[in-house]
Structure formats: C-alpha cells, structure tokens
Amino acid sequence: MEHSRTLVLQDVIDARRLSRFQIVTFVLCFSILVLDGYDTVVVGYIAPALKAHFGATPAQLAPMFGAGLFGLTLGSFVFGPVADRFGRKPTLLVSIALFALFSLASAWADSIGMLIALRFLTGLGLGGAMPNAYTLAAEYCPNRLRSTLVAPIGCGIAVGGALGGVFASRVIGAFGWQAMLVVGGVLPLLLIVVLARWLPESARYLVARGGRQAEARAILGRIAADLDLSDVDITLEEKRAQGLPIRQLLQPGVGGGTLLLWTTAFMALLVIYFLGNWLPILIQQSGVSFHNASLMTALYLTGNSLGAIFLGILMDRMNPQYVLSAAFVCAAVSLASFGHLSGAPALALLALFVTGVGTGGTMTGTNILSAGYYATASRATGVAWTLGMGRVGSIVGSMVGGAMLAAHWGPKFIFGAVAAPLVVAAVSVFALAAYRSRHPATDGEARCAAVGSPVH
Structure with missing residues (x-):
C-alpha cells in the first residue's frame, strides 16, 4: 500500500489502531454534544423560576418549549446541506456560536415573548451542532468499531442534560435562573476556541470535495505516521455524487x-x-x-x-x-x-x-x-x-x-x-x-x- 500512487482513505483507518489524533477528535465531538444537551434542556430546569419571575402561567411558558423544538428541527434541515457544501468544521463552529450567543442573550430577556424568540434561535444552532458532530466522529472511525465508538459520543447529550440538573440545584438558588443561561453561553464560546485549534476537518470531506489533497494527506499523516504520503492520491472508493x-x-x-x-x-x-x-x-x-x-x-x-x-x-x-x-x-x-x-x-x-x-x-x-x-x-x-x-x-x-x-x-x-x-x-x-x-x-x-x- 505504501508504494501505490493511490491510497484508499478508509483502508488506512481500518488497518490501524486508533491514534491519539482520532481519540482527541472523538473527545471534542463528545464535548460538543455535552454542551448541546445542556442547552437543549436548560429551560426545563429554569421553568419554575421563570414562572415566578414573570408571573407566567404554564400555558404562557409552553410556546417557549415549542419554539426550541421548532428551532432544533429547522436547524437539522438547514445545517446538514451546509456542512456537505462548506465542511463539517466551519458548520460546527457556526452552529455552536449561534446557540452560545443566543443562550447568553436569553439571560437578559425581559419578557416571555423575547425568551420564546431567543429559544427558537438557540434551537437553530443546537439543531445544526448535533448531527454534524455525529457525522464528523463517524468519518474518523474504523468500520469495525463505528457503532461502538459513536454510541458513547452520542451519550454526551444525556450527560449534558444531567449536568444541567446538577447545576440547577446549586446555581439557581444562589445566582438566579439567568446564571444557568450564562453558563450555557460562556462554556460553548470557550469550547469554540479549543475547537478552532484542535478539531480537524473531515478528511473524507476534503477528498470528496476535490482539490484539497494536501490537507487530506496532512490529516492522514497524523493517523498513519508510518506511511509516506508524499506521492499518493487519496481516494474514497466512491462514485462522485451528482446534484444537490x-x-x-x-x-x-x-x-x-x-x-x-x-x-x-x-x-x-x-x-x-x-x-x-x-x-x-x-x-x-x-x-x-x-x-x-x-x-x-x-x-x-x-x-x-x-x-x-x-x-x-x-x-x-x-x-x-x-x-x-x-x-x-x-x-x-x-x-x-x-x-x-x-x-x-x-x-x-x-x-x-x-x-x-x-x-x-x-x-x-x-x-x-x-x-x-x-x-x-x-x-x-x-x-x-x-x-x-x-x-x-x-x-x-x-x-x-x-x-x-x-x-x-x-x-x-x-x-x-x-x-x-x-x-x-x-x-x-x-x-x-x-x-x-x-x-x-x-x-x-x-x-x-x-x-x-x-x-x-
């Protein structure tokens, strides 16, 4: 394989043990889903405090939950095609920035109506982050271990929801419901800094898009340091897709x-x-x-x-x-x-x-x-x-x-x-x-x- 001019990307990944590079990528995707899970459920934890703060009835709070779900749904439909066009990493960074900034803005909402609008916008980012984190993680998995490795990453959603409960029991009484939303905004913004430096683009995406062989070879070199990739073309063994x-x-x-x-x-x-x-x-x-x-x-x-x-x-x-x-x-x-x-x-x-x-x-x-x-x-x-x-x-x-x-x-x-x-x-x-x-x-x-x- 080392002396062939063409090299199948998935062959290289399948033939080797997991590298530190892949493990770091999985941990970063897990972290994205933890914060996604936290921001998805945070309104459930602060709902009783919102009811008291705004004097709202359950019927008035219900649209806030619905707005978040509609945002999540629309975000999934929108950001999938965006990621296939512009890349997994930039789409993830934009999605995380969206839900971080609008969660942070929600802490200063002065009415239920404003919260409803902000929850919808937060949901757009949440809906884009989750599927693209799954996709990026799966594209760095050996076929033999894809489900074994991606399933625990998916548990990040539940972990984030559980952490929200832990924080709520300590934070709301001491600092108010706004603090929960501040946490849901600041932590993702900090994570963006880490992701910008350490999260890779999908090597499969780089090859599929064409013209980005050098970037794909650099990434593959971190997975298979024993290979000389200087004179090879990386392929996917896939027909080039046509249309949207x-x-x-x-x-x-x-x-x-x-x-x-x-x-x-x-x-x-x-x-x-x-x-x-x-x-x-x-x-x-x-x-x-x-x-x-x-x-x-x-x-x-x-x-x-x-x-x-x-x-x-x-x-x-x-x-x-x-x-x-x-x-x-x-x-x-x-x-x-x-x-x-x-x-x-x-x-x-x-x-x-x-x-x-x-x-x-x-x-x-x-x-x-x-x-x-x-x-x-x-x-x-x-x-x-x-x-x-x-x-x-x-x-x-x-x-x-x-x-x-x-x-x-x-x-x-x-x-x-x-x-x-x-x-x-x-x-x-x-x-x-x-x-x-x-x-x-x-x-x-x-x-x-x-x-x-x-x-x-």
Missing part, C-alpha cells in the same frame, strides 16, 4: 432506505419526547408516589444512555438493523406492559429500563446507521435530515400526550397506544436490512466495506 445533497438522499437505490430511516427516527423520537414530557405524570396516575415516579423516570433515562452503548457494541458484531429492530420490539412490549405492572414494582422497573434501552438507545443507533448509509458528499445532510424528521416526531409526541390526557384516556391504554409507533419503527428498520441487501452498490457503508471491511 438533498436530491442524493432520494435517488434510485438510496431513496427507499432514506424513507425507512426517516420513518424510524420519526417514530423513535415521537415516543422519546412523549415519555420525556408525560412519563412522571402517567406513572403517578398509575398509583405510584411522586418519589417513586421520579426514581422510575431516572431509571428510564439511565436505560437511554446504557442502551446506546450496549446496542452500539452489538451493532458492530451483528447485523445492525436486526439489533435495532429487536430492541424496538422489546421496548414496545415493555411499554405496553408497564401500565399493568403497578402491583409488581420490580417488573415495572425492569420494563421501564428496557423501554429506555429500546427508545433512547435505538435513536442513537439510528443516527449511526444514517452516518454509514450515505456517501461522503451527502452524509451530513443524510444524518441531519434523519434527525430532522425525528424532530418532527418529537413535536408530535409532545402534543399527543396532552391530547390523550385531555380525552381522559387511562394510563394503561395510553402506554399501549404509544407502544404502536415502536412497532412501526421495528418494521421500518428491519425492512432497511432487506433494502440494503438489494441495493449494495448505492450504499455508502457497503462501498467502504467493499475495500476490506465486512458488510453488515
């Missing part, structure tokens, strides 16, 4: 898989946000005390994070679509059963934990699948639009719970009904396995695998 990235997602041989990924993400995030908003209330309506309801909710969230890691490991060792499909089915059965288990606390806890694994864990897995499915030229768009479709589901899920409760549905019936989208997600991701087997030539991961890695 969004059009590439729906081209023949790819579009069917795109629709299946979108369906999976929509259904998964619908359930995740439904449970995130309504689970404590529904548990209490099942006859459980507030204290135990809080513990059960915490166990569900723990399943989200541990499930992502566990499923990521399995996805690198088995057919990843089958792994996610089985997890969705287990979550559907557990969720539907939960409403009938109030008299059996141990089984109820187990059911919630499995539900957490099969919702939060599978959504991380779906993001990883999308990162492997698309070619380099449309990968950021593919990941971002998959997550964007999921965000649409999150908006629906947030509203569905209120509608069900307003219709006086009982907890048992609600849990059973909400299990249905998980069954749809299981069928969609199972069908994706069949679709990929019929269209391997247009599958981004299959193209990489054709040069040395096993096809899942």
